Amino acid sequence: MADPTLTISSESVCFIIVKAREFDAQDVVTDPDSGSNAADDGTASVLEAHADDLTQKELVAFINALSEEEQADLVALLWLGRGDGTMEDWDDLRDEAQRQHNNRTAAYLLGEPLLSDHLEEGLSQFGFSCEDFEIGRL
Template structure:
C-alpha cells in the first residue's frame, strides 16, 4: 500500500489557492487593451479578461509569494502530480524535481499554468483528499 506523504502546505492554504486559481482560470485574453470605455458600457466583459492589474491575479500572486519555500515546492509538486507527471508512488521524485526547479518566480510560473485549479484538485485527490476537504465555507 502506498504511503500518503505529509505536505508542508496546509489544507486551508491549498483551498484558498485552489479557489483563487479557479477564478483566475476563467479569465480570457485581453481583447481591447486600450479601451477607454466604462465597464458597464461593454457589458462588464472586461472583468473576465486577464489584465495585468487584475485583483484575482494580484491576490493569488500575494498568497503564493507569502508561502515559505517548502510550501511553494509542495504546491508545484501537487500541480505536477495533478497534471499527470507521475502518480502517488512517484511523489518523492516529483517533489525533489520541484525543489530543484524552485526559484523566486513560483507565483508567475503557477499563474502561467492553464487549469491550475484542476491540477491542484487532482493532485490532492491522488493524495487521498476529497475536494470537499478543501472547500472554503460560504
C-alpha cells in the first residue's frame, strides 16, 4: 500500500488552524450596543463573537475557495485527528468525506468543537507541524 497523501497543502491547513484558534478564542457578546472606543473598554470587544465577524468570514471564504478534494481532505483530517480512524484508514476516511461532500463544509467544520486541535493532530499524523507557520501569526 502506498503512503497516504494530501491534496491540500499543509500551509492551507495551518492557515485554517490559526484562524480557527482566533475564532474559537471569541466569547459571547457582552455589550451589543457598545459605541465606545475599543481602548475605552480595555479592548474586551475584540474577543467577542459578532455576526459580522471578519475572522469567521475569512475562514468561510478560504474553505469555500478550496477544491472539493481539498475540502474532503480537511474533513478527513478532522476525523483522523479526533480519533475516528487511523492512518491505515485514511483512504476510507477520505472516501467517506468525499461521499458526504456538500456546500456546507465550512459550516460543518466551524461547528466542530476543537476544530484546530483535531486538524493539528490529523496533520501531525502526516508528519507536518504548524509550528513554523504560526511564528509571527499568533
